[in-house]
Amino acid sequence: MKPARFRYLRPETLEEALAMLAEWGDDAAVLAGGQSLVPMLNLRMAQPAVLIDVNRIAGLDRIEIIGERLHVGARARHAEVLRSATVARAAPLLALALGNVAHEAVRNRGTFGGSLALADPAAEIPAVTVCLDGAILARSSTGERRIPAASFFEGVYTTALRPEELLVGVDFAPLGPDFRFCFREVSRRHGDFALAAIAFAGRIEAGRVGECRVVFAGVEESPRRLAAVEAALAGAAVSDEQAWRAAGDGLGAVLDPIEGAEYPAAYRLLLARNLLLETRRQLEEEAAR
Amino acid sequence: MTVDEETLTITCTVNGEAVRDVVPVRRSLVDWVRHDLGLTGSHVGCEHGVCGACHVQVDGRVVRGCLMLAVQADGARVETVEGATRSGRVAVLQDCFFERAALQCGFCTPGILLQAAELLEHTPAPDRAEIRAALSGNICRCTGYQAIVEAVEEAAGRLRA
Numbered sequence: 310m311k312p313a314r315f316r317y318l319r320p321e322t323l324e325e326a327l328a329m330l331a332e333w334g335d336d337a338a339v340l341a342g343g344q345s346l347v348p349m350l351n352l353r354m355a356q357p358a359v360l361i362d363v364n365r366i367a368g369l370d371r372i373e374i375i376g377e378r379l380h381v382g383a384r385a386r387h388a389e390v391l392r393s394a395t396v397a398r399a400a401p402l403l404a405l406a407l408g409n410v411a412h413e414a415v416r417n418r419g420t421f422g423g424s425l426a427l428a429d430p431a432a433e434i435p436a437v438t439v440c441l442d443g444a445i446l447a448r449s450s451t452g453e454r455r456i457p458a459a460s461f462f463e464g465v466y467t468t469a470l471r472p473e474e475l476l477v478g479v480d481f482a483p484l485g486p487d488f489r490f491c492f493r494e495v496s497r498r499h500g501d502f503a504l505a506a507i508a509f510a511g512r513i514e515a516g517r518v519g520e521c522r523v524v525f526a527g528v529e530e531s532p533r534r535l536a537a538v539e540a541a542l543a544g545a546a547v548s549d550e551q552a553w554r555a556a557g558d559g560l561g562a563v564l565d566p567i568e569g570a571e572y573p574a575a576y577r578l579l580l581a582r583n584l585l586l587e588t589r590r591q592l593e594e595e596a597a598r
Numbered sequence: 599m600t601v602d603e604e605t606l607t608i609t610c611t612v613n614g615e616a617v618r619d620v621v622p623v624r625r626s627l628v629d630w631v632r633h634d635l636g637l638t639g640s641h642v643g644c645e646h647g648v649c650g651a652c653h654v655q656v657d658g659r660v661v662r663g664c665l666m667l668a669v670q671a672d673g674a675r676v677e678t679v680e681g682a683t684r685s686g687r688v689a690v691l692q693d694c695f696f697e698r699a700a701l702q703c704g705f706c707t708p709g710i711l712l713q714a715a716e717l718l719e720h721t722p723a724p725d726r727a728e729i730r731a732a733l734s735g736n737i738c739r740c741t742g743y744q745a746i747v748e749a750v751e752e753a754a755g756r757l758r759a
Contacts, residue, residue: 315604317606351645411735415665418661
């Protein structure tokens, strides 16, 4: 048997799960899709005393429009989010990013909320959630917090989620119909974690970028909007390669790339710059269609 | 099994047959079907979700058998490569793999057959890039994938005919 011993709890309701989290806190691990947790259990890198399996709790996997906002339940499987017509309409960037998330069998099981709670620096979902200014809903037995994605990710595998809180979903406010979205990624093999990826959302009017959002995955320890790059691109024509190149050249002063022997920081910076230029090319090609 | 090993009684269907068993909570789904049910067609390769040799279908979807606990299959419909073989669901794929010699040692083949079957059920006419993307989570160390992609492409054609 691979994992170390744990106590297995299988709550049927959210209230039960929250009571268990209140009791066990840091000694518990929440099991949803298990696509990152179970490898860590098998390798015994994680040895929680208690596993709280949330797969039986009804409603945690809902994908729906509530008021004006898109709500993605934390236990919505990647495959469901990827194929959801509601998501394609309300937040197409999520679907664009999800095509790059892992492999079919992993997407069949892995969850949207699990990816956020794990906060792997190379993961796609945290980056697009920051890009779309999602509100992350954290529930505990004492209430609910809405945590803006911008302040949720605190470092490698570290989030603002408290030990007694369960991530129950994410809300996305709609962006206007004149927004365009791009998601591009460089990885060793399709479905592998990003060496670098870019999430871009921008209002394009008469061939010019208006308000825009630029977030990278796999480059820094946590995804964040890059205000300096967004300001540099605002007002630039999509066809103005020079302006985009200048914004790309400015990335060195803005980004603090992850250091690692296999991929030097300078390489990740180069990838980030190239992804920004590819984004411009994609926007230009799409406009020409 | 040691006395203090926590267990749970589960009931589910495996390859169409009702099964009831007492399983240690930390037993993986693939270890359970292999060691306790004797269904050794699902293989245990990397045991951390990278290789795809352990694929089984749970409620109609292919999953990593090493990343699900057996207790999580409680109430589910499980199908292994043995069930898919018996029902003929992967028969055309198996013929094409044989004809194209799309396997050497065969260790990865059961996982690939299940993943390819799922692909062809929702994408009857995949192009080669789609086949490669669908099988990107299955590692084969013998064939270099060329013959595998050809076999799936051939099977797709036959299934459409």
